[in-house]
Amino acid sequence: MSSYSTIETTKQVLLSAFENNLPVLPEVRAKGLEYVDFLGDSSEPLIPIVLKAHESFAALKALEGIIAVALCKERFGLDQDLKASVNCNHAALFPAMSFLSTADDLPKWNPEMRKKIVDTDLNHVYSNVYRRMLTNIYRTKEGRFYHLHASLNATPTLEALGLPPYDEERNEYQAAQKVIAEHTQQLTTDELEAIIRTIKEAGSPCLTREEFLATSHGKHISSKPLFELDQLESTSPPLKLSPDGPNILSGVKILDLTRVIAGPVITRTLAEYGAQVLRVTSRNLPDQSYYAVDFNFGKRTINLDLKSQEGRQAFENLLEDVDVIVDGYRPGAIAKLGYGPNDLLKRFAGKRGFVYVKESCYGEGGEWSDRSGPGWQQISDSVSGVSWANGKALGLEEPVPPPFPLADFGAGELGCIATLNALHHRLTKGGSYFTSISLVKYNDWLMSLGSYSEPLWNSMVTAHGQDIRKLRHNSNFDRVGLAAISSIQRLYSHLWNEPDFLHEAAKTPFGAVKTQSPVVRIEPYKTATRGWLNVTRPAGYDHPPKWS
Template sequence: MQDVLAGVWHTLTGEPLPAVSLNGAESVLPGTFRVEAAATAGVAAATLAAAELLRLRGIDPGTVSADARHAAASVLSERLLRVDGAPAPDVWGPLSGDYRACDGWVRLHANYRRHEAAVCWSLGVPAKLDAVTKTVAAKTAAEVESAVVTAGGAAAVMRSREEWLAHPQGQAVAGLPIAEIRQVGEAPKNTLFDSDRPLGGVRVLELTHVLAGPVAGRVLAAHGANVLHVGAAHLPRIPALTMDTGQGKRSAFVALDTEGGRAKLKKLIARADVVLQSFRPGALARIGFGPEDMAELRPGLVTADLSAYGWAGPWARRRGFDSLVQMASGIAEEGARMTGADHPVPLPAQALDHTTGWLAAAAIMTAVRRSVVEGGSWNVRLSLAGTGRWLDSLGRKEPVASTADFDDLLEDVDSGFGKLTRVRMAGGLPGAPPRWDHASHLPGSDSAVWHPVGTPDPATVPTGA
């Protein structure tokens, strides 16, 4: 796993790998893809990036460490979440799933009402599983994918690895780095707020939805960032993911489809240090909030853009989710072949989402470091498909029958949702052990303003620690 991490660290920083302790074996999760290696590298890269910020503050970070079993638990965090001792609500909508077409398989993502409506409208069926199943079976997988995507929904044909590599989008993804950090404006050097934590005093405005973006924000919060998640009251949410990824963040609503909401967003950006967003590529730019636009509002800003299929190629603006990227890029097809199954077999976790989130946090902290050392405004870009391509490049491991027990990695915390049992923050940083200052807040329960460091938000719902 050391070589995997060294490659990631060099891509992010151009520097040799610092001292780091990687523990555990790649025998925690089933399957042949090296999910543990990728997850451990993501955790370690983020923790190393936090350590470098500590060094900037004159604090000895100690030797960074990452454990494969803890990293595996982290990419399973929403599945391990408990609410008042019971499993968290299911994250999948009733119509989400893999469907057999007349010539193969296609996956439909219908967790949100608008995506479910796109499936039903494009196929001409009611929102009933048997009706969708019957209609899909009479069409080719490509016909279903095209119809649903054209209607504004989310779908993906199960392709083989070879088919994906030959596909124009697969070729576009192959030409992109796993993470890109680029300067998008001139600015004086930033100054870090006096703190004993890597990101103490750093304001992070998070404009994200499931799942990679919220994971990145959760990591930044654990290293001391003041993270404000901004959503909209009318948009649907997946409760289990909101509870799981909201650790350490405040949550507010701002209506970006109104002039007043966009004006409020401008005020928030003007006083932010980082803006993390996972809208489709170009969506925010169309309403005046592209990376360069935001850098003009706040010179020295670090922006981070996360997407499904990357920022280049014919699918750059296509809606996508982890499960769809696994179908499109050959992962689910290979899983079926390796297990002898007659249906798609994905990774044992939403590993593309989670690992992308950890890598994004690492890239953001690296860009923050550059803004302090070099000055300038910086933009970070990652994608689920790029993480999938990187995972594929790591080779394969011998399959194992997983018997992992993660109970010792869980902790209880009180929240507005009830008592949450969550996965403890991964990554060892002796100089400033990562922690969340509070549990997940109820959506929209905080005010959409920045408060002085150390000042509690009066609208905050009491959540324990």
């Protein structure tokens, strides 16, 4: 397969991103590839999936760099030939970050890691095998497949299925799956879907690409660009940022209202550009706290209860200086508290502009956009056809979850790009902007890129086979991810030891942390050490609630 080039395919993928009405300013569209250099060519993609995930992340990182360079030129008035540098192999490791990061050399799945983090698993989903195993693909009565999800509280779905919320006798992987499977196989796919929609929890039938595109939502999503941009008002003056910098987003203040993966990835990446990121969480809300080890780099973190008068007052004080709000909660949740984009438009009228970033599973508009249940990466994979594509490529007549949270990291990267783009509009034209991204749109785009050729895929399966051939529809998220990371480390161990790929923080509240360094390099305006203002920390670490 020596004739294959991941860089050349990445360039084609990048061009495809521009073709579907990408809402960028003319300079970005005109310059495109002139603003980025690619490194790290490979004759075979790193990620063991038949879809072009490797190239999709390299292309998105390049798009991030292109818009960042344009923003940099606008801010600093630069005329020189400034370029972003993207190593495609480094970019391919981006969605594997949480499997590669360590604290005192411990990976996140090591039981000792629990001693290092603040426990935010309030509903015992991730510490209880039986409850955790709800998140899996299960067969239904007619032999189809449905992806259930424990979300951040497994109780509503377990009880709706007629199962006890806790079952301490089934504390082993297969035993827990077996009892859940016995119940799903008594229901048709439509019956199971009706249950999930009624209780407003997470779940989806496993659809093929063709089935997804036949739905009204599939048609809607496939007609949309990778991210959307709406101008909320045009009277606010252009954003003023100091020409002294030193980084591209120095002085930009971002409120991070997100949990789990996709949303925190957005703000972690924006923090690489020197932005002041303040992550707001609540002690009353569950989360997957082990992700804080890698996703909280560059951030200050505070706890606020936005349903209390004290919490609301502190939050509103922070709003007085905010430039960007990133919202990763269920559709309408933040608006119900009075802090949605229309509320902020009224609050800031005649004062200044802002950017509101909405990350969701299903996206804006379309039949499924107002689903009040939580959206998760696994649900996006199932509904969009990714899981079926993966299973069939492995020679199976069943869907198999893809390696790594591709849709989460894909949507997170799109959120970073969309934010940089909206800030470029603010810096250039003024006004306020609403920009949105979704997990389903990333997957729709990934599927649209097509599969690897049969010879290339056969070569990849031969190389990765001992780790990925054992996977089946009921291989849960962790097992699929661990199989893929085991394979990548076996085949490409030298990559994770590349100094440019690895960031080490010797002193953090978690201990000595090793994580992925920023993929996009724009010298001298963006580097890991100059960009990140803070080392990683647990949720609610900083007091009192202020920007710095």
